[in-house]
Amino acid sequence: MLVEAPKTREGREEASLAARAAWLYFSSGMTQADVAKRLGISSLKAHRLIARASRDGLVRIFVDAEVSECLELEDRLVERFKLDFCRVCPDLDENADLPLRALSLGGASFLKNEIERAEYDLIGIGYGRTLASAVAALPQVPAAEMRFVSVLGGFTRRFAANPYDVIHKLAERTGAEAFLIPLPTFANTAEDKQVLLNQPGIDGVFAMACSARLVLAGIGDVSRENFFYGTGLIGDAELELLAEAGAVGELLGHFFDAGGEVVATEFSRRALSPDIEQLRNAKVVALAGGAKKAAALGALLRSGILNGLIVDEATAVKLAGETGI
Template sequence: MLGLVRDDDSSMATRAAWLHYAGGLTQAEVAKRLGLSSLKAHRLITKANQEGLVKVYIDGEVAECVELEQALSRQFDLDYCEVVPDFDDEDLPLKALGISGAQFLKREIERSDDMLIGMGHGRTLAACVEYLPRVVTSNVRFVSLLGGLTRKFSANPHDVIHRLAERTGAEAYVMPVPFFANSVEDRDILFNQRGVREIFDLAAGANLLMVGIGTAEPEASLVATGMIEKGEIEDVKRAGGVGEILGHFFDLQGTPIETTLSDRTFTLSRDQLSERRIVAVAGGKVKLRALRAVLASGLLSGLITDEATAQALMAVSP
């Protein structure tokens, strides 16, 4: 979140509290991670409690993260940016991103009188819903932004709509089709089925689009969950594809990649995504190049990421 930079002690106290309470590290582990004595780590965590920084989640800003948020916002023309202090797996920090994404979603739910939130799917967004506390709302609705079934019409294990409905009691609309159809003809037939067009129209009118970022690697979540075949992702990669958002692939310069999948995707078009409020939750070494590609596309208006990824993004930026 953007805000004023706190003094060094408060910044360190926030970091220590985050590592201890959100990261689950012992005070001794916090001391080792921050290069402090155990006594100093204890005092910082105590200070965080005394200053009211520790509530249900960490309510404070780490100075280094705030600076990265401001730099990323300027570099990629973002309206919103949140950088999470590191404490998680470097390859894919699901816990850190999940906690931060859940906080963001909770704030959006609580401040909205009448809102329709479109949701993507994937491991990171599933983690956001996992860490979202139960909150009853009648003012917010959710809608899936893309097909949530695999090619065999089994449920995507990382589809989040049903879990969101359980956590919030809100109305939630599912896209009852696969992410990618087997052929253009299949897509046209399914698209014209009763109820499918209505859900697409609903998704096109969402106030906020919360999405994950996918890669074009053989081990991508899209392949692992059976949404697409390994050969199809290899075609995308050969065409220069690096990053994916809502079924649209981009190269490192942010240029759209047209492949055999392009006309078979059950999702909003790139034109429908333009000038929308789209917030991505993504980070980790495995997503770095993909995130760079999607940021370069200019589609994102907001980003929630981890500290190491933010530093890496700025290190390669002009």
């Protein structure tokens, strides 16, 4: 007898996670502990999901070519780029330039799992439209013992694009404490950055952002569609300088060339965000995708800074084969 698909968003996400757990356990021969580690969930939840799959017939219904293809892509990306974690979100017939719905569901699922696992009591949060959509898709998940902190200054000319909205929504969804860096994204000079950080009440929040052991962030490309350009934080002259330096990807105000090397380091020195070495000491998970982000994602994956990736299926295919990147 076929089982009716869950009608609520949370029910669909749980069914999808059960399908992944079932495929790994029954098809790949992983132990329940292996499944838990792979999916970033507790061993108890892995056991419950596998039991549900067996009880409700999810193995027969959901473990099909589409799911297994996504999991195989995850394996390839983990191996190619030495990642600890990868989640490939099945395509939902969206705009290839920005598959927002698929990515938002994948990001929300990741956040929910991390909150429930409670391995990290402090999570750093980046900015951007995709990350904002993931937080909007997050159900109410109690996390009173957890803290969230913005890992990038975010005063912009347009309030609607302000990344502070992300941290506010997280606090509303979880009941957790949420902290902001009340500074611009870039200081005018490295010296001005130090002056800003020396202001009372600022240094503590910034130190918290730099100490986050788990960071979820978006990835930017280097074009007029970049978040910084669209909000007036960089202009045409600076965009030209970045292009001349060979920059193709951006993470929290740091720019990278196609080989994954940090370039245009003047921007890094002025960015109100954790520095490169601090990011290397954290678990950094990128939430990004779409055809226009493929080159930027390739650059960041080659940098070695990313420990995890949440990406749409079509972009994952490009990254796994490195075609056109």
